[in-house]
Amino acid sequence: MSKPFEVDRRVTLQWMFGAMAASGVPVSGAYAAQAAPAPWPHDAPPPISPPGYGTDPTLMEPVVPWPKTLTEAQLRTTAALCDTILPAEGKWPAPSAVGTHQFIDEWVSAPYPAQADDRMRLLNGFAWVEAQAQARYRKDFAALPEPARIEILSDAAKAHADGARFLERMKYLTTGAYYTSEQGVEELGYVGNVAIDGDYPGPTQEAFAHLDQALAKLNLLRRKK
Amino acid sequence: MADWEPDVIVVGSGVGGSMAAYALGRAGVKVAIYEAGRHYDPESETPMMNWDREAPLRAVSTPDKPFGYYDATVDGGWQVPGEPYTVAEGSNFMWWRSRMLGGRTNHWARHVPRFGPLDFKPYSRDGRGVDWPIGYDDLKPWYDRSEMLMGVIGENIKLPNVPWTPEHIRQPAPVPRVPELLLKAACEEKGIPCIAPPRAVITRPLNGRQACFYASPCDRGCSIGANFQAVTVLLPPALKTGNVRVITDAMVAEVLTAKDGRANGIRYVDRKSGTWREARAKAVVLAASSCETARILLNSNGGKGLANSSGQVGRNLTDTVGVGIGAQVPALEGRPRYNEDGIFFSHIYMPWWLDDDHAKLGFPRGYHIEVWGDWTKHPSMDLGNYAGGFPGFGRGLRDHMRRTFGTTVGMAGRGEMIPNDDCYCDIDPVAKDKFGIPVLRFHWKWGEAELAQAEHMRQTMVELLDRIGGKLNDPNDAKGPARISAGGEMIHELGTARMGSSAKDSVVNSYGRAWDVPGLYLMDGSIMPSNPDKNPTLSIMALAWRGSAELVRRSKRGQL
Numbered sequence: 001m002s003k004p005f006e007v008d009r010r011v012t013l014q015w016m017f018g019a020m021a022a023s024g025v026p027v028s029g030a031y032a033a034q035a036a037p038a039p040w041p042h043d044a045p046p047p048i049s050p051p052g053y054g055t056d057p058t059l060m061e062p063v064v065p066w067p068k069t070l071t072e073a074q075l076r077t078t079a080a081l082c083d084t085i086l087p088a089e090g091k092w093p094a095p096s097a098v099g100t101h102q103f104i105d106e107w108v109s110a111p112y113p114a115q116a117d118d119r120m121r122l123l124n125g126f127a128w129v130e131a132q133a134q135a136r137y138r139k140d141f142a143a144l145p146e147p148a149r150i151e152i153l154s155d156a157a158k159a160h161a162d163g164a165r166f167l168e169r170m171k172y173l174t175t176g177a178y179y180t181s182e183q184g185v186e187e188l189g190y191v192g193n194v195a196i197d198g199d200y201p202g203p204t205q206e207a208f209a210h211l212d213q214a215l216a217k218l219n220l221l222r223r224k225k
Numbered sequence: 226m227a228d229w230e231p232d233v234i235v236v237g238s239g240v241g242g243s244m245a246a247y248a249l250g251r252a253g254v255k256v257a258i259y260e261a262g263r264h265y266d267p268e269s270e271t272p273m274m275n276w277d278r279e280a281p282l283r284a285v286s287t288p289d290k291p292f293g294y295y296d297a298t299v300d301g302g303w304q305v306p307g308e309p310y311t312v313a314e315g316s317n318f319m320w321w322r323s324r325m326l327g328g329r330t331n332h333w334a335r336h337v338p339r340f341g342p343l344d345f346k347p348y349s350r351d352g353r354g355v356d357w358p359i360g361y362d363d364l365k366p367w368y369d370r371s372e373m374l375m376g377v378i379g380e381n382i383k384l385p386n387v388p389w390t391p392e393h394i395r396q397p398a399p400v401p402r403v404p405e406l407l408l409k410a411a412c413e414e415k416g417i418p419c420i421a422p423p424r425a426v427i428t429r430p431l432n433g434r435q436a437c438f439y440a441s442p443c444d445r446g447c448s449i450g451a452n453f454q455a456v457t458v459l460l461p462p463a464l465k466t467g468n469v470r471v472i473t474d475a476m477v478a479e480v481l482t483a484k485d486g487r488a489n490g491i492r493y494v495d496r497k498s499g500t501w502r503e504a505r506a507k508a509v510v511l512a513a514s515s516c517e518t519a520r521i522l523l524n525s526n527g528g529k530g531l532a533n534s535s536g537q538v539g540r541n542l543t544d545t546v547g548v549g550i551g552a553q554v555p556a557l558e559g560r561p562r563y564n565e566d567g568i569f570f571s572h573i574y575m576p577w578w579l580d581d582d583h584a585k586l587g588f589p590r591g592y593h594i595e596v597w598g599d600w601t602k603h604p605s606m607d608l609g610n611y612a613g614g615f616p617g618f619g620r621g622l623r624d625h626m627r628r629t630f631g632t633t634v635g636m637a638g639r640g641e642m643i644p645n646d647d648c649y650c651d652i653d654p655v656a657k658d659k660f661g662i663p664v665l666r667f668h669w670k671w672g673e674a675e676l677a678q679a680e681h682m683r684q685t686m687v688e689l690l691d692r693i694g695g696k697l698n699d700p701n702d703a704k705g706p707a708r709i710s711a712g713g714e715m716i717h718e719l720g721t722a723r724m725g726s727s728a729k730d731s732v733v734n735s736y737g738r739a740w741d742v743p744g745l746y747l748m749d750g751s752i753m754p755s756n757p758d759k760n761p762t763l764s765i766m767a768l769a770w771r772g773s774a775e776l777v778r779r780s781k782r783g784q785l
Binding site: 053054106167172184194197214 | 263269270271272274275276277278279280281282283287288289290294295299300301302305306397399400401402403406407409410411413414428437438439440441445556557559560561562563564565566567568602603604605606607608609610611612613615617618619620622623626627630692693694
């Protein structure tokens with residue numbers, strides 16, 4: 001079912017690339033900065049109607065029953081967008097290293113209304129940034145150095161209300177997926193979800209010290225029993 | 226089984242039905258429970274320590290699982306497949322159901338305050354609603370034993386309408402966490418009481434159940450029985466008596482009566498085969514949930530209705546008034562981490578503190594405030610929303626995410642609603658469910674009292690959040706009007722077959738015994754004539770226990 005959309009997108013890219021080449025304008029970042037923003041596509045993605053997990057799924061060993069639908073090319077774009085939004089830092093890996101792009105594939109391929117809205121929004125966004133990457137640099141978005149990726153994604157958000165919404169949803173999905181991953185949870189410093197023997201210990205001395213500083217700044221008092 | 230005849234049929238296995246089975250079974254009465262949903266085994270089905278990343282879509286809410294993938298609701302939520310309800314034009318009502326053993330005791334907030342002395346006499350107090358035919362002292366012994374069986378933590382406080390639970394009954398509550406201590410300091414400055422809430426979570430072993438180990442969200446259920454679910458607390462000892470049997474996947478459509486008018490059975494459909502069956506007994510207990518019980522009564526007697534000479538079946542439908550506000554609190558940024566899972570639910574709450582000020586306040590009834598935050602559970606997809614607070618993307622976003630995690634403080638106002646003529650359910654003249662059973666149609670309109678109360682909730686919560694420097698998640702909350710919940714959204718539907726002191730204006734007496742129909746007892750929220758701000762589960766349990774004791778007494782006298 002994803003074939004017709006793929007064809008349309010390629011046709012669009014070829015048309016855009018062809019048109020730019022024919023007009024003889026330099027295809028570069030400098031050019032893009034002066035030009036009017038390219039129109040934001042509003043193509044309806046090919047309909048999908050996979051099964052949901054139903055109202056009584058197995059909770060102990062969850063499975064995702066619907067097939068993923070992004071193409072290899074779209075997955076590369078997604079991964080590059082994730083890594084542009086939340087770049088690797090020191091020991092903390094890039095989002096794509098923990099599979100956020102695969103999660104986004106699961107998300108946009110799901111049969112539920114909220115995810116279907118994102119499917120429309122994200123697929124058009126992927127098409128727009130790819131078209132821009134081709135138009136400006138004749139490269140895939142994923143092959144661009146970080147400054148060029150930042151430039152294109154920033155332009156998406158600046159030039160179109162739909163682009164701003166696209167960036168907002170990509171930020172939500174990237175950070176949500178990353179910070180629920182094993183590495184993301186560790187980065188946040190979350191230390192729960194382990195069984196405790198005996199009474200709940202409560203805050204540490206360091207946590208109390210921080211709280212008391214915060215209270216003092218707010219001119220509030222902690223009554224110590 | 227063929228030669229086993231129950232004395233009593235109980236419809237529904239939630240808190241009321243399971244309590245009835247427990248009490249009756251232990252008294253030597255043979256009980257058959259008919260449950261519309263499937264069998265459910267919390268020991269093997271509860272995903273105690275699963276991370277959100279192990280579930281589809283990181284466990285977020287979907288139409289299939291509206292409270293998230295891991296929520297302990299089977300075949301239900303705001304819609305049950307093939308079993309619709311309708312809502313009258315201009316009304317806004319939501320009906321949460323599940324189709325599983327234990328019913329809605331598997332999924333709930335386990336906040337179990339007792340109703341207070343004022344709650345039983347609302348009409349005497351301010352001329353609105355109706356008084357209960359009993360007072361707090363009548364129910365107190367049943368509250369005591371219900372709490373002991375349920376297992377409840379909490380802290381006592383001297384307030385006129387918040388009963389004091391004997392100290393030997395309560396289990397020790399866990400200490401508050403940092404965000405709770407911050408909010409507590411603001412409450413204390415403003416003179417708002419802030420104490421450990423009564424929660425049906427145990428911190429000491431009880432009747433073979435393990436104490437909470439302070440991990441795993443309670444809304445998934447609990448495989449070690451550390452919180453209250455009918456399937457872990459009431460049904461195992463009930464079944465152990467040898468007097469109780471459970472028939473699942475049995476959707477009850479109506480109560481059957483003998484020629485002399487006594488209730489003597491039920492008609493139900495086997496959900497799996499679609500086969501219609503009848504079952505007979507000497508008495509019938511309806512505990513199908515307030516609205517489902519009303520539906521069964523209205524659909525009985527060839528659709529002419531049963532136990533309804535008062536015309537009150539389906540009327541007086543109430544729910545809790547709900548307003549929720551969340552904020553991001555910069556004072557909590559960058560704080561040292563420690564294990565904040567606790568009992569998952571908040572370790573503090575604010576009971577209603579202005580009982581004497583209603584004339585001044587401009588609304589007649591009180592509310593309490595519950596507390597929530599992003600720090601009681603492992604990180605969820607909700608964190609993705611925090612990225613919206615960071616301008617742009619790229620460098621700096623990680624620092625923003627680390628800094629803001631654990632800084633959300635939210636409050637939920639939960640207030641009393643006064644029954645009114647606009648809020649009721651009746652049988653939809655057209656719509657039927659997949660079994661052919663006529664469905665409920667809901668009518669709903671909040672009264673002025675509720676709207677005024679909701680506005681006060683909003684102002685109080687905004688003031689408290691403002692005092693701790695919180696930035697409101699929805700800036701509109703700063704000015705109001707309060708965004709009041711939809712009818713039914715708080716999942717505290719009560720009152721559709723209220724108790725009273727006469728057959729003229731009520732459906733049952735204080736024991737849940739139908740005025741019109743010998744042998745028919747109601748033991749769920751339907752019998753409650755008012756809906757105080759106190760969450761109803763403990764009161765349903767106490768009333769069902771008291772009603773079951775009466776049923777046993779009458780059975781011995783041959784006067785079911």
